[in-house]
Amino acid sequence: MGEVLSAMIVVVIEVQNLVKRFSTFTAVNDISFTVGKGEIFAFLGPNGAGKSTTIKMLTTLLRPDSGSLRIDGIDLATDPNEVRKRFGIVFQDPSLDGELTAEENMDIHGVFYHVPTKIRVERTSELLKLFGLWEKRKDIVKMFSGGMKRRLEIARAFLHTPKVLFLDEPTLGLDPQTRNQLWTLVKQINETDQVTVFLTTHYMDEADKVAQRIAIIDGGKIAAQGTSQELQAQTGKTSLEEAYLALTGSSIRDESANTSADQLKQMAKLWGGNRR
Amino acid sequence: MIAVIHALWLRELKRYMRSRVQIVAALGQPVLYLLALGFGLGPVFQKAGEGNYIQFVAPGIIAMTVLFSSVFSGMGLLWDRQFGFLRETLVAPVPRIQIMFGRTLGAATVATCQGMLVAVIAFLAGFRVSSPVALLAGIGVVLLIALLFSALGTAVGSALENMQGFQIVMNFVVMPLFFLSGALFPLTNLPLAMNIATRLDPFAYGVDALRTVLIGVTHFGLALDLAVLFVGTVILLWIGSRLFARIQV
Ligand SMILES: Nc1ncnc2c1ncn2[C@@H]1O[C@H](COP(=O)(O)OP(=O)(O)O)[C@@H](O)[C@H]1O
Ligand SMILES: [Mg+2]
Numbered sequence: 001m002g003e004v005l006s007a008m009i010v011v012v013i014e015v016q017n018l019v020k021r022f023s024t025f026t027a028v029n030d031i032s033f034t035v036g037k038g039e040i041f042a043f044l045g046p047n048g049a050g051k052s053t054t055i056k057m058l059t060t061l062l063r064p065d066s067g068s069l070r071i072d073g074i075d076l077a078t079d080p081n082e083v084r085k086r087f088g089i090v091f092q093d094p095s096l097d098g099e100l101t102a103e104e105n106m107d108i109h110g111v112f113y114h115v116p117t118k119i120r121v122e123r124t125s126e127l128l129k130l131f132g133l134w135e136k137r138k139d140i141v142k143m144f145s146g147g148m149k150r151r152l153e154i155a156r157a158f159l160h161t162p163k164v165l166f167l168d169e170p171t172l173g174l175d176p177q178t179r180n181q182l183w184t185l186v187k188q189i190n191e192t193d194q195v196t197v198f199l200t201t202h203y204m205d206e207a208d209k210v211a212q213r214i215a216i217i218d219g220g221k222i223a224a225q226g227t228s229q230e231l232q233a234q235t236g237k238t239s240l241e242e243a244y245l246a247l248t249g250s251s252i253r254d255e256s257a258n259t260s261a262d263q264l265k266q267m268a269k270l271w272g273g274n275r276r
Numbered sequence: 277m278i279a280v281i282h283a284l285w286l287r288e289l290k291r292y293m294r295s296r297v298q299i300v301a302a303l304g305q306p307v308l309y310l311l312a313l314g315f316g317l318g319p320v321f322q323k324a325g326e327g328n329y330i331q332f333v334a335p336g337i338i339a340m341t342v343l344f345s346s347v348f349s350g351m352g353l354l355w356d357r358q359f360g361f362l363r364e365t366l367v368a369p370v371p372r373i374q375i376m377f378g379r380t381l382g383a384a385t386v387a388t389c390q391g392m393l394v395a396v397i398a399f400l401a402g403f404r405v406s407s408p409v410a411l412l413a414g415i416g417v418v419l420l421i422a423l424l425f426s427a428l429g430t431a432v433g434s435a436l437e438n439m440q441g442f443q444i445v446m447n448f449v450v451m452p453l454f455f456l457s458g459a460l461f462p463l464t465n466l467p468l469a470m471n472i473a474t475r476l477d478p479f480a481y482g483v484d485a486l487r488t489v490l491i492g493v494t495h496f497g498l499a500l501d502l503a504v505l506f507v508g509t510v511i512l513l514w515i516g517s518r519l520f521a522r523i524q525v
Contacts, residue, residue, distance in 0.1 A: 059367050062524050084369035094360040099291045111283040112368035140294075 009036035011073075012164055012196045013058065018067035020053050027053045029220035030067070035198060035213075040190055042211035043200040044244060050220040051200040052092050055168045058198070059089050072163055088113075088162035090154055090170045092200075098142030102133050102152050105141060106159060113160035120159065127155040130181060151178055158185060165189070167199040171206060183210050204241045214240070216247050223247040280370050281378040288349065288382025292389070299390070302348075306341045306394045310334065310401055313460065326462060334395075334403035335414075335487040336459030339421055342391040343479055346422045347450050349383030350429015354439055363525055373517040376430055380513060383426035384419060391418045405490050413489035420505040421482035427509050431516035434523055453479040463495045478508045 013035035020028040028050040035041040043051045056062040058069060060080045069076040071083045096105050103124065110120035128134045131151040141149065150173050157165065167186070171179045187210065189195045201207055207214050208228050215225035224231055224247050228240045235246040292299070314330040321329035356362040365375060392415070395403075405411050432445055456473045457480040466474065474480045485501035488494040494501075 056525075061363065061366055081369055081371060084367055087367075089367060091360070091363055093363070095363040097287065097356075097361045097364075098359055099294055100287065104287075104290070108283050108287060109364070111279050112364075112370055114279075114369075 009039075011035070012037045012039075012071065013041075013198060014068075014070040015054075015058070016068045018054065018057065018069065019065045020050075020057060020062065021065050027220055028057070028064075031217070031220070031222050032067075033215055033222065033225060035196055037196055038190065038194040039213060040186070040197040040199070040211045042207040042214045043198070043217055044202065044204070044207045044214055045200075045217035046202060046248060049217045051217060052168055054217075055089070055092075055166050055198070055200065059087060059166055060084060086162060087164040087166060088157050088160060089166040090157045090168060092168040092172070094149060094153070096141050096149060096152060096156075099140065101138050101140055102128065102144075103137040105152060106156055109156050109159050115160050123159050127158055130185075131155045131178065146173055147175065147178075150174055154178075154182055158189070161189065161193050162195065164196045164198065167197065169200055169202070171201065171203065179206075186210060204239075204244060208240045216244060218248045277374060280368075280374050281381065284375065284378025285382040285385065288352070288379065288386055291352075292349075292386040299393075302341075302345060302390060303393060303397070305344070306337050307397055309340070310337045310394070310398060313337075314401060330398075330402050331404070331491055332462070332487075332493075333460060334398040334401075335490045336457075336483050338391050338394050338398065338414075338418065339457075339479070339483045339486050340454055340459050341394045342387045342418055342421050343425050343450065343454060343482075345387035345390040346383055346425035347429040347432070347445070349386045350380065350426040350431075351433040351436075351442060351445070352383065353379070353430055353433030354436060354442065357437075357525065358439065362523070366523060366525065372521045373513070376427075376513055376517040376520055380423065380426045380430050380516070383429060384422035387422035387426060388415070388419050391422070406492055410490055410492075414486060417482070417485045417489055417502075417505075420502070420509070421479075421486070424478065424482065424505050424509045424512065427512035427516055431512050431519055434516060434519035453477055456480065457483045458495065459483045478504055481505060 011034045015034070016032050018028055018031050019026065031050075031054070043054065045051055053062065057064050058071070058076070060076060060083060063077075072086050074082050074086075076083050097108070100108070106124040106128070107120065110117075110124070115123070125134065128137050131154065133148060133152055133155065136144070136148065141152065144152065154170060157167075165186070170182060174182070183206070186197055186199075190197055199211065211228075213225065213227055214231060216223045216231070224234060226234065231240060231243040231247070232238060235243040237243045237246055310330075310333070314333055317333075318329040321327070321332065326332065353362065356365065368375070395414070405414065432441075432449070436442070436445070456470075456477045458474060459479075463471075463474055463480070463484075481496055481501040481504040484495045485498060485505065488498045488501065
């Protein structure tokens with residue numbers, strides 16, 4: 001179990017001096033933060049800020065250059081598999097098997113996470129109905145539209161109940177109905193099962209509405225963290241959006257530099273196949 | 277544990293069964309080899325006093341099919357990287373060796389099916405085995421060859437980052453394995469360098485094992501053949517799971 005931070009809060013995610021470089025470029029630059037049990041915590045930042053890179057390190061997909069990461073008190077560097085048992089994730093990028101049907105994608109996930117068959121079947125039908133995919137459950141996923149694939153990714157993440165749920169820009173490309181369903185579901189498992197939620201977004205309103213605590217990240221560094229009110233008070237503004245702009249506005253040049261780096265990366269991907 | 281391995285095995289099988297076009301396309305090359313070489317080199321082979329070339333070359337072509345198909349399916353890992361499913365596999369709370377084993381078993385099963393299809397075609401071209409028991413033993417040997425080279429495919433797939441490496445592996449690993457194996461010619465009376473090279477080629481032992489059980493002609497001896505196949509598979513599975521655990525996406 002995580003150590004006790006104050007009288008009541010048990011730390012579930014603990015990040016200390018985390019650094020990740022891609023050759024000479026530092027994508028995550030010495031960040032530290034903690035997330036308490038049952039908390040909903042949001043990473044808010046522009047494209048290229050380092051949000052996904054942080055999530056990839058937290059979910060064992062990337063190894064940090066330095067710093068330490070603990071989930072539920074377990075060090076990711078020493079026992080990644082124990083950590084994997086404790087989290088669920090919706091990736092920013094696709095992660096479905098396009099050659100399988102929607103139902104088969106759910107099933108294989110259930111097997112990976114040792115969900116008992118009876119529960120798996122029940123939950124699968126509930127979730128596929130909730131996200132409007134029930135009629136399409138026997139269809140091969142590669143024929144799905146972008147929105148349907150995204151909905152399936154999200155439905156799949158709720159098949160097992162993890163201690164920590166990572167959501168990396170989960171609402172990107174979703175219609176308002178599905179957004180609403182997603183956040184309702186997130187709040188529900190957060191309240192009933194005490195699931196800790198770590199999400200990234202660049203939509204202020206979402207962060208403001210669902211997250212109890214927000215960290216604003218820009219250029220690989222955390223510019224500020226606290227509740228929405230605290231961030232507003234700190235900057236002397238009256239909305240999260242204004243506070244965000246006040247905190248990240250000074251680095252617009254860095255931001256656009258990152259964005260063009262992003263575009264270069266996209267180009268490289270297009271021409272050079274799949275780069276790390 | 278069994279559930280995860282079974283699920284990954286089944287996944288490979290479903291993907292295979294759903295790609296009918298690919299199944300047929302992949303049969304083109306072995307059929308061409310079988311017919312062109314079988315009937316083209318047949319007379320020369322006969323004159324040299326080596327007997328019926330179709331009988332000799334059919335096990336080699338079946339083994340070749342299994343080799344190519346195994347490596348190809350094993351390297352399916354690269355497609356998973358491209359299309360993203362690899363992420364889902366990598367975050368799964370499952371020991372890496374189970375993932376490797378499930379994938380490898382699946383790829384090996386697919387390759388065995390492909391090999392059996394070519395065996396049927398070889399039969400139509402006039403290839404005959406000594407007995408039904410030989411046929412069963414042949415399927416066992418095919419499965420062993422498939423396991424070894426599926427494990428190789430998954431290991432290589434874990435080490436590479438994109439499809440660009442695929443051609444290099446095909447040209448500089450798989451083709452030499454094939455041409456040095458004695459799949460197409462007898463390993464007797466070879467020049468010294470060639471002799472050494474064939475002894476270092478694990479696929480040569482697979483071809484020899486298959487020829488031994490199917491037509492009763494052996495070069496290395498069945499015991500050595502099986503030992504090489506078995507030990508090779510274990511080593512490659514182990515290396516593969518180490519490489520797999522190091523993947524970053
Ligand atoms: N594999 C990679 N190789 C090189 N640069 C990368 C790689 N992944 C991310 N980056 C760069 O790191 C920065 C942060 O990326 P990311 O964490 O994806 O940002 P965000 O999720 O906040 O939009 C970007 O500038 C991006 O181009
Ligand atoms: Mg991102």
